[in-house]
Structure formats: structure tokens, C-alpha cells
Amino acid sequence: MAMEKQYDLEVNVFNWIEEKLSPKLCTSEEFIYNEMESQSDFSLPIIYQPFDSTKTFHWTDRGALFDFLYSTYGEGKKLLDFGPGDGWPSLIVAPYAKEVIGLDASLKRVDICTQNAERMGIKNARFINYEADTKMPFEDNTFDGIMAASSIEQTPNPKKTIEELYRILKPGGRLRIHYEALNAYKNGQENDLWIAELDDRSCKLILFDRNIEDEYVLQYGLTIEMSEEELTKILSLDNDVSFKQVTIPFLEEIESKIVNVQVCKTIHPSGKTFVSWLKEIGFKEILPSYSGRFAAFKLFEQFTDEERPKDLDSIDELIKRATKVAIELKAPIDMDPMITAIK
Ligand SMILES: C[S@@+](CC[C@H](N)C(=O)[O-])C[C@H]1O[C@@H](n2cnc3c(N)ncnc32)[C@H](O)[C@@H]1O
Known part of the structure; x- marks a missing residue:
């Protein structure tokens, strides 16, 4: 047997x-x-799919866009998208900024982002590859604002990554972090x-x-x-x-x-760990806050299917206003909320 x-x-x-x-x-x-x-399984609104007002995710994606834009004071400014994946949020923020540079350690991601920008006709966004865990290819004090969406925790040494982001951010510049805590x-x-x-x-x-x-x-x-x-x-x-x-x-x-x-x-630093690192690194002000994504979700839920607005401009106006409030509201750190840090 x-x-x-x-x-x-x-x-x-x-x-x-x-x-x-x-x-x-x-x-x-x-x-x-x-x-x-595709890092997003081709699911991203605007980048891969037309905006659809019936989908919650499409509303929360607009919330995330205005969150990054307003938290960094990024309108008409020079922004960095650290770890852009398929070009998110760079490609949706670009129409509102002066210039957006995406920096990614993956050459494949940089190629995909570049192709997506070309396909979408976006001229003020470009994407750069560099080797992980090395000095980022920018002078000190280069960017007005930095957006980091689920990317710092993907680098070999997240604390060192934030030190580099601090170096390339202008004094008074703003870093907005979204992260996956455990x-x-x-x-x-x-x-x-x-x-x-x-x-x-x-x-x-x-x-x-x-x-x-x-x-x-x-x-x-x-x-x-x-x-x-x-x-x-x-x-x-x-x-x-x-x-x-x-x-x-x-x-x-x-x-x-x-x-x-x-x-x-x-x-994967928790919100608490991020805040202590940001302080140590020298950021002057640190605000863990509610997010535009959360605000857009709440707005979506407020409407019945019949009442919900359909055109993107009207929806954006609602989401912009709600996002401006949400990102200034301090959120409990135990929730691992998004964080704005000012140099
Ligand atoms: C979870 S994805 C997030 C992509 C996009 N920001 C989003 O939210 O859809 C993480 C991104 O970080 C990039 N990444 C990983 N290590 C990196 C590093 N050391 N420096 C810069 N980007 C890095 C990956 O290639 C990928 O594009």
C-alpha cells in the first residue's frame, strides 16, 4: 500500500x-x-474607460483626483507622481497642472504610462525610470507638490524614499500620501x-x-x-x-x-509610523485627513439612482466642493487615513 x-x-x-x-x-x-x-486590470475611468456616472468607483476616482490636486495645491503647478502604475493619478491630474512627471522604478510601467499619455493626447505629463533605492534623478527643491498613491510601501526602503521625496520637494511644497497599511x-x-x-x-x-x-x-x-x-x-x-x-x-x-x-x-507603515517618520525627516506640518475618495463615496450614496447627476461637469463641481472640506478635516490616525505633509 x-x-x-x-x-x-x-x-x-x-x-x-x-x-x-x-x-x-x-x-x-x-x-x-x-x-x-495593466496595473489596474484596465479598470481606470478616463484612462481606460469612459466616465460612467452609475458606478461608485468612477465617482470615488474623481474624488481621488481632486484630493491629490487640492492637497498638493497643484493647480497650475509642477507635480511629481511617485510610482504612477498605469499613469494614475498623473494622467487625470495633468489637465489641471502645469506639468506632471511620473517617476517609477519599473521600466514597463513607464512605457505603459507613456503610451497611455500619447493615446489620451496629454502633452504635459512625462514618465521617467530610475533604479530603486538610488538617488532620485532630480535636483533638490524641484517640485511644488508630490502625489504618492500606494507606492511608497512598494519601495525597498520606504523611510529612505520619503527622505528623497523631502529633498526634491520645494520648501512649503506639499506631499500627499495614500498607502496600504496592514x-x-x-x-x-x-x-x-x-x-x-x-x-x-x-x-x-x-x-x-x-x-x-x-x-x-x-x-x-x-x-x-x-x-x-x-x-x-x-x-x-x-x-x-x-x-x-x-x-x-x-x-x-x-x-x-x-x-x-x-x-x-x-x-507597510501604519498611519502612526508614517507620521513619526515624516516628523523625524523634517516636515513642518503633518495632517492625517479624510479623503476626496471618501467624500465622493458619501455624495454618490446621497442620491437615488434617478436623482443622481449624470454629466461629468456637474458631478465634478459637487465632488470638488466636498473634497475641499474633507481634506482639511483631521482624521483619527488609527484609521490609517491619507496624510498631507508640508515641507
Ligand atoms: C500599487 S502600484 C500603484 C500605482 C498607481 N499609483 C495607482 O495607485 O494605481 C505601485 C507603483 O509603485 C511603483 N514602484 C515600485 N517600487 C518603486 C520604487 N522604488 N520607486 C518608484 N516607484 C516604484 C510600481 O512600479 C508601481 O507602479
């Missing part, structure tokens, strides 16, 4: 991957951003998975090991020669994949199809 393999309960999938597959340590752009055609993953999402489609025949299984107390995440990436659909089928009959289904026997079953294994460590 074939002996079924027994595993020590202490050997979890992460230990197994470390031991059997010896993952290669890499930066976040090597891990994922250099590989994705408190939102408490109670059940410490371990998690995501399957990213790479092309028709390959996908990447990403397993998250979130250490919420210590504010960091280890992401293991298994590049697999199987379509996303095939892998999903093996994991779950009803397409409902969850971390529980990723067992050692499952990994053994697909092992021969695994062609690359990486691990990436990202540091």
Missing part, C-alpha cells in the same frame, strides 16, 4: 516553498510591476492569495504572508506554466479560490509546472 506523505504541522506552505523551491529575493517591480500589461487585513486575511494572469499560457500564483504587528509582508510568487483558468480549476471547483486550498500536496502536484519562484518583502 502506498504510504501517504505525512507533514509536520509546523511545516507550512511558506516553509515548504523556502526549503524546496529556494525563492529568489527581488524588488516589487521585478516581482510584479514589470510583468503586468490593519485592514486583521482577522483572517493575514495569509492570502492572488492569481495574476501573465499571458494565455502562464500565470503567477502570489501568496501573501502578512506580518501585521511588524508592518511587513512577504509575498511569494510562483510563475506557473498554466493559464489562470487551469490553475483556478485545480484549486477550486467553483472558481472560489482561497488560501486554505493552497496545501503542500497541491504545490507538489503543480511543482513540475513551476518555472520561477520569487520572494519580495515590502514594508
